[in-house]
Amino acid sequence: MGIWARLRRRLRPPRRLSFTREGRLIVVLSVGVGFAAINTGNNLLYLLLGWLLSFIIASGILSELTLKRLTVQRRPPPRVFAGDPFLMEVVIQNGKENRASFSIEVEDLVGTTPIDKRCYFLKIPAAKSQRTSYRHTFARRGHYTLTGYRLATKFPFALFRKSRDVDAPLEIIVYPSRVAVPRPIPRTTSRGESTADRLGRRGEFHGLRERRAGDDRRDIHWRSSARTGRLLVREYEDELARRVVIGVDNALPEDVRDAVTDGALTPAAETQVSAVERAISVAASLAASYLEIGWTVELCARGLHVAPGVGRIHEAKIARALALLPYVSDEVAFAALPPKIESVLITPRSVAASGRPAATTVMDV
Amino acid sequence: MRFAVAHKTATYLMVGFAYLAMTTGGGVSPGIALGGLVLLLASWWWEPPRINYDKWSWVWTAASVFALAYCVLTAIVTGDFLGVGAQFLTWLIVAKGFNRKAARDWQQMYLLAFLMLVAGSVLNPELTYGLCFLGFVVSSTWAMTLFHLRREMEDNLLVKHAADRASERVEVRRILDSRRIVGGRFFFGTGLLSFGVFLAAAALFLALPRVGIGFFLKSRSGLTLAGFSDGVKLGGHGVIKNDSTVVMRVQIDPKFGGRSAPQIHWRGVAFDRYSKGNWTRSQRAPETKQRLEQGQVRDRRSLNYDRPAISIPEIDTLATTLVRQDIWLDPLDSDVLFGASLPRIVEYPHVVRRRGTTNERNDEIRLPHGSTIHYSVWSELVPPPPEQLRAASGPLPRGYEVYLQLDEPGKPPEITARTRAKALEITRGLTNNYDKAVAIQTWLTTNLTYTLVLEDPGIQEPVDYFLFDRKKGHCEYFASGFAILARAAGIPVRQVNGFLGGEWNEYQGYVAVRAGDAHSWDEVYFPGVGWVTFDPTPSATVDVLGRGGDGWRARLSRMMDTLRFQWTKWVIEYDLASQLELFKTVGGAIKSAALTVKAAVVSAKDAVLAYWPIGAGLGVGLIGFLVLRRRRSGPGMETGRARRTRVRSTVAEVFDQVAAALAKAGVARDAALTPRELATRMAQRGDPGAPQVGELVELYYVAEWGGRRDPAAEVRAQILAAEIRQALDAARRARRTSGATA
Structure with missing residues (x-):
């Protein structure tokens, strides 16, 4: 954290107060009663004024006690996809051993601005925690940082809303949106479940795993399967026969990239950006689709290369890479797609770019 | 308790206390007050599913319009805007109680409750307001808290989420019926909070500066009580009722207080002119001779009577020799100030401008006041010795001849011949006014008897009827008889009205004077000496302040009066002078505490200097302990709380x-x-x-x-x-x- 950030943090008031309608009414009443008391010298009006003022003071003290020793944990789901609503779980813990907290609002903050959803807790018993969640949607993929959360309460009399901002950065990677896309027909190997002409299937023995759809029946390790009661197959290091390279073109003209940076997209630029985003979504969905059936997937883009891999961890790796894939100039070189391997190049339809590599399949989306 | 029931109960308590605060002072007629209370209670059951609000809304609207029109007309006709306003508030709260549809209606009930409390501050200055205020503070804390929770759950944010289906609102009714949200701990906790609010309100009340000049604006009509009146009219008939309402409380020097102390004459108004059974203040009567000193906080008047004015230092000296009384006087029909006979100095809150004109004659002290007033009086309680009075002689001061008046000038004599003859007969052979006055007093007390049952004298001169036919009467008859006989004997005398005695309250050390203590007596002027009190009414069975008895009822009554007195003293009549006095006391206490601390520090310092090695060792030990403790509880270390034994599952x-x-x-x-x-x-x-x-x-x-x-x-x-x-x-x-x- 930089010096300025720390200084700003220190200078930031620890609490914010904003008056509600009732609070404003009480203040107006206090002024009116005070004026009447001074004007008439009626001591009972002074008594009422004293009550109004102490009511406001008590409200401030109690709201402070309510916000005291509350901690919040936000738990996003493991994967968040652009355009898909997700539930952010919010767990609030009351650290006070003898006092419940009432009427607590929790808001996630981006910078100092709360996001549009607010969680409400009616009562958090002493030394207990409560959980709820809010539904939110990130429209675009990318890296988001929820800088902290805001604890607020209008308890006990709703005279004002007192809030406290807590720094608790939460990083969220929003993966590209998922689309239904059929896998292209393989061009470099045989099709279907036929195994007669499948080559290069045997490499070094790697281990056993559970059988998935599309696995070669010959790889089933019958003895282990009989012992465990589950179908287990052998894995070999050489999986060339079921390997695909997915390429996605993330090039955008400079003016469009500038417009994205400035947040001033024209309809034409918006079309091109949407096309690139669609291509990235297709790439991510396709990669997931291939990995689901056990293929080895490699990812290429301009300025990006994800080495071949299999499994769910690799899928997350690809999704993360695509989530953070920046728009670049078409001068940035595309990693060459390896020959003799199934390759799919996904290009945005309305974006013209040079330097696209050759691929066994080209999908213009 | 179910949440909805808890909220409703707290709200009704809050409204109920505000309602009682407004109505128990008598500002609203008892019929309307009682009817409103009954309707308010009935509205408790007026709610769905039993009642459909929409079906009845037109009835309430029409009735409200009618009530508004009625109240406006009544206010214009009677001019009693405050009382009519209170009646309209009564209607509004009843109507709102029967129409509790939404959060807005609850809110309006709270606002109306507050307005009722404001109205009550003018209509009800009694102790009941204070008790209702305490109840209001407690119940309003509950009601406002519960209302806030209720509105939050109704309006906002109680939404149930699920990953596999759309979010849905939680059914509010279920939560309102829940018994788990608020319980005994909640009410106890918020009750404690409200007690804190009450204490803070009291502290703020005492601390808020009393800079107002509105003393004149808090105007209420005085109490019309059986007893004291600013005038005497003989000749009525019937039974005089003994009103036990306390009208005046007096803190007096303990030498003159106590249950065995003799009764005191609390002098109020004085009359010089008698005509047809009426005592009045004539235009020829001498004006009250006095010296007025106006201060920033209090004004002081010193009465000169027949003597020349004295300087301020002499007044200060005089005050030290007199008996001081602190008096809290409730508003009466008269604006006269009372004091133990004979008052010499009167001090009261500073008056910037006097309301109306006062006609102070016959050594009366008047100060218009619309509410209870707190003032101090210094009096000469001990009369001059008889020898001095017997020796008194000299001409009457100018204007004092009015105190010898018997008949109206230029009109046929009113005083009968046998009255004049009786006066001469009683005083025959006596050479000085004192002996004559004593003789008349003795004759009256021995030959006539006291009664509260009056008979109509018809066309007969009332004093003549009292002295020779009826031979029974109350204090006004005795005082009038004395005055007429004394004047007939050539003694300057005037009739005085005020109060006699009172009841000593042992709990707070003051005399409670009731309306029923109203009394009449006389003052006889002795040239060169001054006015001396003569009370010709035969003594009652109790002639000391220890009235009321020692039974538990009497004690309870006095205890309740103590509460009322404290309420009056510290709330109703708390003014700038009281505030300055309080601040002075608090400041003195703080100063005293600071001096004590300072002395302790100095002695500790001396001890350290005397035994510095031990002191240094202890200091190092203390610092070491603090550092160690801080390090232990620092970041990354377990705190004392966290080190507690974990409870195993x-x-x-x-x-x-x-x-x-x-x-x-x-x-x-x-x-x-x-x-x-x-x-x-x-x-x-x-x-x-x-x-x-x-x-x-x-x-x-x-x-x-x-x-x-x-x-x-x-x-x-x-x-x-x-x-x-x-x-x-x-x-x-x-x-x-x-x-x-x-």
Whole structure:
């Protein structure tokens, strides 16, 4: 954290107060009663004024006690996809051993601005925690940082809303949106479940795993399967026969990239950006689709290369890479797609770019 | 208690207290007040599903319009805007009680309750307002808190989310019927809070500067009571009622207080002119001679009577020789100030501008006041000795001839000849006014009797009828008889009205003077000496302040009056002077405490200097202790609170019992062995109960470290523990059997 950030943090008031309608009414009443008391010298009006003022003071003290020793944990789901609503779980813990907290609002903050959803807790018993969640949607993929959360309460009399901002950065990677896309027909190997002409299937023995759809029946390790009661197959290091390279073109003209940076997209630029985003979504969905059936997937883009891999961890790796894939100039070189391997190049339809590599399949989306 | 019921109860309590605060002072007619209260209570049951609000809304609207029109007309006709306003408030709160549809209606009820409290501050200055205010503070804290929670749950944010379906609102009715949200602890806690609010309100009340000049604006009509009146009219008939309402409370020098102290004449108004049974203040009567000193906080008047004015230092000196009384006087029909006879100095809150004109004659002191007033009086309580009075002689001061008036100038004589003859007969042979006055007084007290039952004298001169025919009367008759006889004998005299005696309140040390203590007596002027009090009314059975008795009812009554007095003293009549006095007292206490602390510090410093090695050692030890404590509780270290013994879960306790049983059976767990490893080892060795131990260990991990309490797991753990014990017992029996066989 930089010096300025720390200084700003220190200078930031620890609490914010904003008056509600009732609070404003009480203040107006206090002024009116005070004026009447001074004007008439009626001591009972002074008594009422004293009550109004102490009511406001008590409200401030109690709201402070309510916000005291509350901690919040936000738990996003493991994967968040652009355009898909997700539930952010919010767990609030009351650290006070003898006092419940009432009427607590929790808001996630981006910078100092709360996001549009607010969680409400009616009562958090002493030394207990409560959980709820809010539904939110990130429209675009990318890296988001929820800088902290805001604890607020209008308890006990709703005279004002007192809030406290807590720094608790939460990083969220929003993966590209998922689309239904059929896998292209393989061009470099045989099709279907036929195994007669499948080559290069045997490499070094790697281990056993559970059988998935599309696995070669010959790889089933019958003895282990009989012992465990589950179908287990052998894995070999050489999986060339079921390997695909997915390429996605993330090039955008400079003016469009500038417009994205400035947040001033024209309809034409918006079309091109949407096309690139669609291509990235297709790439991510396709990669997931291939990995689901056990293929080895490699990812290429301009300025990006994800080495071949299999499994769910690799899928997350690809999704993360695509989530953070920046728009670049078409001068940035595309990693060459390896020959003799199934390759799919996904290009945005309305974006013209040079330097696209050759691929066994080209999908213009 | 169900949440909705709790909220409704608190709201009705709050409204009820505000309503009583407004109506118990008598500002609203009893019929309307009682009717409003009954309707308000009835509205408790007027709600869905029993009632459809919409169906009845037109009735309430029409009735409200009618009530508004009626109140506006009544206010214009009667001019009593405050009273009519209170009546309209009564209607509004009743109407709102019958139309509690939404959060807005509850809010309006709270606002109306507050307005009723404001109205009550003018209409009800009695102790009941204070009691209702206390109830209002407590119940409003509950009501406002519960209302806030209710509105939050109704309006906003109670939404249930699920990943596999759309979010849905939680049914509010279910929460309103919940008994888990607020309970005894909530009410106790918020009750304590409201008590704190009350104390803070009281502190702020005392601290808020009294800079107002509105003393003149808080105007209420005085109490019309049986007893004291600003005038005397003889000749009425009927029975005089004895009103027990306390009208004046007097804190007096303890030498003159106490239940065995003699009664005091509290002088009020004085009359010089008698005509047709009426005593009045004539335009020819001497004006009250006085010196007025106006201060920033208090004004002071010193009465000169027939003497020349004295300087301010002389007044200050005089004050030290007189008897001081602090008087809290409720508003009466008259604006006269009372004081023990004879008052010499009067001090009261500073008056910037006097309201209206006062006609102060016959040494009366008047100060218009619309509410209870607190003032101080310094009086000469002990009359001059008889010798001095017998020797008094000289001409009457200018204007004092009015005190010898008998008949109206230029009109036929009113005083009968036999009255004049009686005066001469009584005073025959006496040479000085004092002896004559005493003789008249003696004749009256010995020959006539006291009664509260009056008879109509008809056309007969009232004093003549009293002296010679009826021979019974009350104090006004006795005082009038004395005055007429004395004047007929050539003694300057005037009739005085005020109060006699009172009841000594032992709890707070003051005299409570009631309306029924109203009294009439006379003042006789002695040239060169001044005015002297003569009371010709025969003494009642009690002539000391110890009236009222010592029974529990009398004590309770006095205790209640003490509360009323404190209320008046510290709330109703708390003014700038009281505030300055309080600040002075508090400041003195703080100063005294500071001096004590300073003295302690100085003595500690001296001790340290005297024994500096020990002091230095203790200082270093203390600093070391503090540093150590701070380091221990610093970041990354466990705090004292966190080091507390963790409460083990039920499953963990079961596991501990099982572990002990296993250890007893020879399957002890090493310190380096985790429970799961122990279970695995037992399974590998085929120890008895190994499967159950394995399952129990998993339950143990979930319960102790998973952070969740699962009753089903606790039951299962108990079952597993029983099975493990059975297996261990079986194995033990088997070993014994095999050992025996071997």
